[in-house]
Amino acid sequence: MAIRFRVLGGAGRDNALHVEVDSGHVVRRMLFDCGEGCLSALAPSDVQAIDHLFFSHFHMDHVAGFDGFFRMNFARDGENNRIWGPPGTARIMHHRFRSYLWNLHENLGATWRVSDIGEVAVKTWRYELPDAFETAHEEAATVREGALILDEEDFTVEAMTLDHLTASIAYKVTEKTRWNIDPQRLAALGLKPGPWLKSLKDPVALPDDAVVEGRTAGELRAELLVATPGGSIAYLTDFLLDEAAVEKLVPWLKNCGHVICESQYRAADLELARKHYHMTSAQVATLARDAGVGELVLTHVSSRYLPGERAELLEEARAIFPTARFSEEWR
Missing domain, CATH: 3.60.15.10 (Ribonuclease Z/Hydroxyacylglutathione hydrolase-like)
Structure with missing residues (x-):
């Protein structure tokens, strides 16, 4: 996946x-x-x-x-x-x-x-x-x-x-x-691959007490299946990032793989951001840092900023969250 x-x-x-x-x-x-x-x-x-x-x-x-x-x-x-x-x-x-x-x-x-x-x-x-x-x-x-x-x-x-x-x-x-079969454990148990392995991943199709290859499906699941957590991506745009919002978002975004987030304003324009219920580069980067996200991609930057100012906006975010970036297609 x-x-x-x-x-x-x-x-x-x-x-x-x-x-x-x-x-x-x-x-x-x-x-x-x-x-x-x-x-x-x-x-x-x-x-x-x-x-x-x-x-x-x-x-x-x-x-x-x-x-x-x-x-x-x-x-x-x-x-x-x-x-x-x-x-x-x-x-x-x-x-x-x-x-x-x-x-x-x-x-x-x-x-x-x-x-x-x-x-x-x-x-x-x-x-x-x-x-x-x-x-x-x-x-x-x-x-x-x-x-x-x-x-x-x-x-x-x-x-x-x-x-x-x-x-x-x-x-x-x-x-x-997602659940994957550990091939080394499969070989160690002396079992051969086959269609039954697909059924083993589905406890509805194959209940734990069903007998497969001389053992119960539950036992085989415990022995053979390896869990791989899925990835995640969040999309955030256009809201006031006040204390109440941070309190909700930090645990919700914890360890999220990718966060795509509005960064409408530069840090110096914090009052404008608050007035229009938007966010600054520094606020967004702090949120990403505190939530421990994997990647931060800044979007929805105000048209008021020239290319050089957008570059400075990105550097403001990177001072807090070093791997923050724009879309590759913005270069």
Whole structure:
């Protein structure tokens, strides 16, 4: 399994994040925010393969590229037409769906589901292309278990609500622990590889008390399976990083592999950051250091800064978190 990611959009412009979770047998793709021009970095086939679109919030610079996304995907069949965001997302998306003229849609069968992420529950509405997206079909709400909002076979997605004078959602994608066979232990037990090893990884398919190769499956699991923790990536943007936010974020981000985070302002512009409910390079780097994250990638830098000033902003972060960086494509 592997997590691959790409920051979309240029320095001082709208940004977004494209994430792929590759399990080895299937690749799941996610897009976080959809600013103007961000999708131009992806091939049309990559845009059409996005399984989930997650919005942090609906300020223009985070949603202005949605028309391009929807144009390529509006008639897509299957279960992968999923949009997530803060409370009000379904209402806003319904307006977007209905803002086009639909008169050639009768034989198209696409279904879209849009979820509002609340503090205690996720509410979802279904929209159908055959009826020109006219009706919002409310589905049963799902009570949240902690930060979790999505539990897939190979990964989970968690969400945390932060304050940008509106709800702004931070997201974290985590690969599930994978179980591998230790070949040396297998040989030491005098056992030969075979299809039974695949079943051994699945306690549902093969209960612990089932007998395999002369021993119980539970015993063999204890002897042969080695746990490998999955990777993780978090996307944070546009919120006030005050003491309350730090208190929530540090344990949530603890040991996260990659953190992709807004750094709108330089350290000297802290008051501007506070006024507009954004963050500075020093604040972001301190958060990464205190959470012990693996990598920090700074995005969503203000257009007020010239290239030389952006370089200084990065150095401010590196003074606190030495491996902080921009996207490679910003060079």
